[in-house]
Ligand SMILES: *[C@@H]1O[C@H](CO)[C@@H](O)[C@H](O)[C@H]1NC(C)=O
């Protein structure tokens with residue numbers, strides 16, 4: 169620049185010489201700035217300039233410069249823009265004339281406008297966009313727009329540079345005026361790393377100070393399918409419960425593809441060859457969710473391996489493996505298999521006899537498949553296990569067919585799963601019989617009655633025994649055990665029907681001969697060996713009124729003359745005699761009553777209905793015959809009743825001769841009567857002796873016991889009433905002492921008489937057999953020790969019979985029996 173100014177000054181001097189002005193000024197000077205001193209340079213006086221009205225003439229052009237006449241200098245009138253004035257033309261000068269008048273003259277003047285660097289390089293587009301594939305090769309060049317700089321010369325555009333320059337560099341071709349700028353790729357692009365580049369191209373000029381212009385270059389890196397899909401995990405693991413419903417999400421696999429767009433769009437698929445897996449599992453092509461598409465069963469497969477492929481649209485693929493573990497659910501019941509079993513077992517089987525063998529299986533695993541079995545019966549059976557899943561059902565106790573002949577044994581097996589599943593099986597076991605029960609009679613002993621005079625073969629009654637065993641072991645037969653009754657085999661009395669137990673009478677029984685008898689019946693079953701049991705049967709023969717009363721006194725001797733003497737002075741109620749009769753029947757059948765038959769008009773006598781005493785009922789008068797003949801009918805109380813008749817001769821006289829005259833046939837029978845009397849007296853003496861002996865013994869025993877009981881029982885406590893309370897005899901007999909009761913019982917002929925009892929409330933008549941004829945007085949006198957001299961041998965006892973019976977038992981008099989009449 170210094171140089172240039174010097175050059176301009178030199179030129180100015182040259183021009184001055186030629187009469188021509190030449191200046192050089194930079195553009196953009198401020199208005200009023202001095203361009204040059206014209207007066208001095210032209211050698212003109214200021215006055216000349218004023219007088220010549222010196223002025224600048226520019227012709228058509230605009231006058232940017234004016235002349236100040238007073239100072240003789242040229243001044244900048246308007247701002248001068250070289251670029252406007254000259255564009256790119258160099259050099260740029262203003263040509264004008266300075267005109268003077270008086271005289272008219274002119275001078276040429278040239279003002280050169282020197283460029284100032286006042287314009288920066290400018291790009292037309294300050295923002296450009298490139299789309300470059302990431303696959304572009306290194307060295308590929310891209311043409312860029314150039315910039316323009318209005319300035320010229322050194323101030324014009326000088327160079328370009330680009331930033332950052334690691335990916336692209338600049339390459340410039342051509343000369344300065346027609347420059348071609350290219351951007352060259354000098355490193356490979358990777359969209360996956362950088363998909364956008366931002367570059368700045370800067371153009372600088374050569375001015376001082378330097379000015380620059382920039383252009384933004386945006387490079388979009390276009391994708392190229394250079395990446396395959398990659399799964400997040402090479403191996404996925406999942407588990408799923410068996411029996412999970414369709415559509416259950418197993419797992420979601422995810423693959424990524426670094427590529428963009430369709431190159432990065434992934435499709436999932438299952439690539440297993442096996443159809444099974446492709447049927448069971450389904451993968452969502454887009455999302456990678458693997459879902460269940462079939463029924464999954466742990467017992468079929470415990471694990472599945474699924475190969476999954478991910479592919480992008482560019483055809484690149486990646487793969488992973490999915491391992492699905494199936495979780496066991498307790499979905500299988502235990503299966504019970506009966507390996508062997510017996511249907512029947514004997515009731516005498518020992519404990520621990522095996523009945524059945526059982527195997528159990530559960531296809532589930534772990535605790536779902538661990539099975540325990542137990543039997544639901546009582547303590548009679550037990551399930552034992554020696555080996556896992558094998559069980560033996562054994563008896564654990566004694567069996568008894570009679571208690572239970574059949575068992576339904578339920579074996580239940582359950583696994584340990586939660587909830588537990590179980591199954592059960594029922595075994596029916598029959599218990600076979602063993603002959604272990606003897607027949608049992610339905611009563612411990614039997615008593616049966618049969619009325620005497622039965623027809624032989626009559627069935628008396630039936631014994632019955634039952635046997636708890638079964639079938640043949642329970643078939644009972646009845647056998648009559650051998651024994652004898654009164655020295656006769658019992659089989660001649662009764663027979664027992666083996667099948668039915670019916671007891672038949674073999675003969676006709678006579679109560680007067682046998683009142684009861686016992687025998688044994690055996691019941692035996694059909695087992696082997698047979699079992700049996702006994703029962704005692706007592707047959708009681710019942711009385712029938714089959715015997716008429718027998719008159720013992722007075723004795724009826726055919727044609728004999730026995731008479732009772734009645735003194736004529738006898739009082740009313742004088743006891744003439746007593747008719748004594750017995751009836752070998754018992755009970756009512758032996759209950760006798762006495763009546764007079766054919767009583768005379770003015771009867772002198774009457775007979776006691778019950779005691780047979782013949783007494784006078786009025787005073788004897790002279791009209792009464794000496795010889796009286798009374799017919800007494802003795803009747804028993806049976807149905808129908810039987811009777812006997814006795815004729816009693818009575819002599820009504822004061823002296824024996826009187827009688828004799830009446831009973832003339834009395835004497836020649838005297839020898840016979842003496843003999844008879846002797847025997848009767850003898851018999852009466854023996855009986856009386858026995859009677860008195862017994863009475864003494866009984867009294868001693870009684871007194872002894874009475875004392876004992878007084879000691880045992882406290883003073884006033886009432887003794888159990890052995891005997892009826894004292895009572896009055898309706899017939900005027902005195903009250904009977906207790907002892908007498910016994911005596912009468914004892915005195916009774918054990919073969920022919922009984923203690924007899926009437927209905928409740930009534931009294932029973934006990935008749936004693938005096939077995940004598942004319943010695944009544946003596947009996948009575950002997951009986952006087954019993955404080956009852958006048959008492960006839962007739963006793964009433966009450967219905968308190970039981971003790972009487974016991975007393976007799978003490979004496980072993982088993983045949984004495986009491987019986988209710990009625
Ligand atoms: C055993 O089961 C059978 C058949 O169900 C039945 O008839 C029988 O009565 C049962 N026995 C017992 C003792 O429960």
Ligand SMILES: *[C@@H]1O[C@H](CO)[C@@H](O)[C@H](O)[C@H]1NC(C)=O
Nearest residue numbers: 606649688690700701702703
């Ligand atoms: C049955 O009675 C007989 C004799 O009478 C006896 O030997 C036998 O032991 C008795 N049997 C039973 C089971 O009582």
